[in-house]
Amino acid sequence: MFSRIIKIPIIFEVKKKAFKELDSILKANHLSYEEKILFTSQELFDLYKTYIPVETFSDVIFIKGGNVEEVESVKSKYEHHNVLLIAFGGGSIIDFVKLYSRELCLQYISVPSSLSNDAIYSPIARLTKNGKKESFGVLEPLGIIADIEIIQKSPLKMLLAGVGDLVSNLSAIKDWYLAESYDSEVLDIFSVSLSIVTAKAIFAYTREQLRSEEFVEVLTYGLVLSGLSMIIANSSRPASGAEHLMSHAIDELFPDRATLHGIQVAWAMLYIEKNIRKNDDAYESLLCFFEKIGLYAEIENDIQFSETELKRIIAKAKIMRKRFTVLNII
Missing domain, CATH: 3.40.50.1970 (Rossmann fold)
Structure with a gap:
């Protein structure tokens, strides 16, 4: 065995x-x-x-x-x-x-x-x-x-960024499946399962529950298990895809306008679902949850890029590292 x-x-x-x-x-x-x-x-x-x-x-x-x-x-x-x-x-x-x-x-x-x-x-x-x-x-x-x-005393924006980072696992997993199909990359199903389950667990909560003991516990468990999924895979694949590359591109191209990483990957995830994957159902589901928990208000407040700047971000994200994502097929 x-x-x-x-x-x-x-x-x-x-x-x-x-x-x-x-x-x-x-x-x-x-x-x-x-x-x-x-x-x-x-x-x-x-x-x-x-x-x-x-x-x-x-x-x-x-x-x-x-x-x-x-x-x-x-x-x-x-x-x-x-x-x-x-x-x-x-x-x-x-x-x-x-x-x-x-x-x-x-x-x-x-x-x-x-x-x-x-x-x-x-x-x-x-x-x-x-x-x-x-x-x-x-x-x-x-x-x-x-x-x-x-943790209950930390700024709400920090907790919302944690939500964004955890939920972005769902986008990263989609990219890993793409890499398996297009680039023959090996998929680790155990890591995939762990990443998806931990990300989906957070969808049950609302903004009013952000400082509750239960929410803090669930978010802590989720982020730790997300890290464990990467350790099992011996790769950041289960928790990092095109949305992370776009966030890193913002950090490099527009450091003065960068915000918390979790806010940026949440924004990038929305952008990718709507404009690149063109998955209206996934976009609407994410948007609904982000609005319910208060994350979308942070995205709107912190992140504004023109079409020209978006093109630069995507172009930079494609070459940030050698990793096949949905950005490679647009």
Whole structure:
């Protein structure tokens, strides 16, 4: 009988006051380290100080995150290997710690302050290098600790961006099937199933439920399982298609007008369904959900491109990376 080994996080805690219980959670999982180092921003530290178990850390390093050069500037601080890194913040801070941990071969735990994307458990870090955003292959975290009370206090826009990033899996899967048909790319059905199920689970919710405990739990589970689908596939395919390429193109072509990644991929998904796939039913279904949950208002507020600019975005997206998507057949 054939089988394969799937890596899953050793720790996965989603509950109120979870961050305060960090030491207890580590002990319950038989994990012990000489030092625990907290990486976060000064702003988040000041805002959530009462939720952070400050006394358990041997050091707190304040960073901006999302920048390769910053990783290099602090890399020499911790060279020995009995150190656990704790990344407390949004995608930029978590992605910083992902790359930092890879460079020093250290373990890390993600503690999201918001749920704006699947960075909390994805094998990819998006950081700026020499002024341009790039993707880096990294190791998944040792665990995820999602403190519901902290996430409930995050801006609604961050939660909506997380919704957009998760729902965009449905577009990514369509592109993966296209790649199988047109480019003979191998499809991983288990990853496909996991990606689709987690994305569809979020459609049951409305804007009024965004700060509810149930919604935060479901969004956390969805983003983590989305990351797991990529780990299983050994590729970002289950969660990244033409919509992500268009978002990355916006970041590169119009950095001053870029918004949250999850908002951009949601916009791109709508554009692709209506104007490229020409799937009216899928477009109307997405539009209805985005309006119901409040995401469409953010899209309309943040994203406006002319026809000429759209052509540039699509042309750039086609060459962002070697990946067959619906953009290749228009």
